[in-house]
Amino acid sequence: MFPRSIGRTFKKIFSDISPNTDQEFIKKYQISRQRTTIAVKFLLLLIIVPLLTHQLSKRIFILPLVEKMRTENSHLIFLNQEMEKEAFHELKIFRAELKFKSLLDSEWKNSPENVESKIKEKAIELAAKFRDKSANAISNIFADIIALITFALVIVFSAKDIISLQHFVDQIVYGLSDSAKAFLIILSTDVFVGFHSPHGWEIILEGFAEHLGLPASRNYIFMFIATFPVILDTIVKYWIFRYLSRLSPSALATLKEMND
Incomplete structure (x- = not known):
């Protein structure tokens, strides 16, 4: 009633x-x-x-x-x-x-x-x-x-500690405002798959190769940069389309407005 x-x-x-x-x-x-x-x-x-x-x-x-x-x-x-x-x-x-x-x-x-x-x-x-x-x-x-x-x-x-950590992370994420969520998504995607990200990946891979004593082959580095950030960008876009629209529609709307 x-x-x-x-x-x-x-x-x-x-x-x-x-x-x-x-x-x-x-x-x-x-x-x-x-x-x-x-x-x-x-x-x-x-x-x-x-x-x-x-x-x-x-x-x-x-x-x-x-x-x-x-x-x-x-x-x-x-x-x-x-x-x-x-x-x-x-x-x-x-x-x-x-x-x-x-x-x-x-x-x-x-x-x-x-x-x-x-x-x-x-x-x-x-x-x-x-x-x-x-x-x-x-x-x-x-x-x-x-x-x-x-x-x-x-x-x-x-x-058991992993469950507590997951609850702690969920509490922090869900406690953020929609603008903060959209800002963090844009920041992380621009850093790892953005226009300037290949320079950062190049520095990271060269440092990793030096750490292990491996030759920093430019061909392998450029091949990695040409494939992995693209795959990562696809995964992020799929996650935004598949899950963010269901978990936080307002955050998705804010993200679209900030990108535009």
Whole structure:
């Protein structure tokens, strides 16, 4: 006989004037605070534990073991040709600096023997530098694997904490206004799949390749940039069309207005 909204309104009024309202509010607040505390601790755990595992495993046993193995093979200095080219370039610049100083300063004179001695010292210094760089890159590979295994174990043994974290994230997302949701969607899509995103992806991939001691092949990098952001953009558009229109139609309308 009556609309459901009227029933919900009366139900809310009766719950507000109930003598147990304060106790129920305090109980809900305590539960919400407890969930938030668990979620924040679990989020910090997901970040800190893999990082500590990576650094400790690398410094304690992986890096010393790699350095010992590479010391036995002292002729192995470079992991790839890019490291070798970088070392040769630095040595070439050092040789040019010596010649430049000798041309500018008439009092600065060196015999060819002294020049060759300084160049040899620089070459030994560069060899030690790139030998350490190569050992560090090899250690990063094994330390990253151990950190990923640790991350997976933390997730496997923390099922209840994952539920609290999901509730915490949902509470933050649903608590945002429609304008804030649209702003975050536009910001994230422009950063990762926007017009200027290829430069960022290029820097990230080059840094990742250097971290693992891999050659930063321009062809593979450009191939990745030409495919992955496009796939990511398609997934985002499908998510907006499929789910955002159902979860928050007003946010979708705000997003369209901001894009226009």
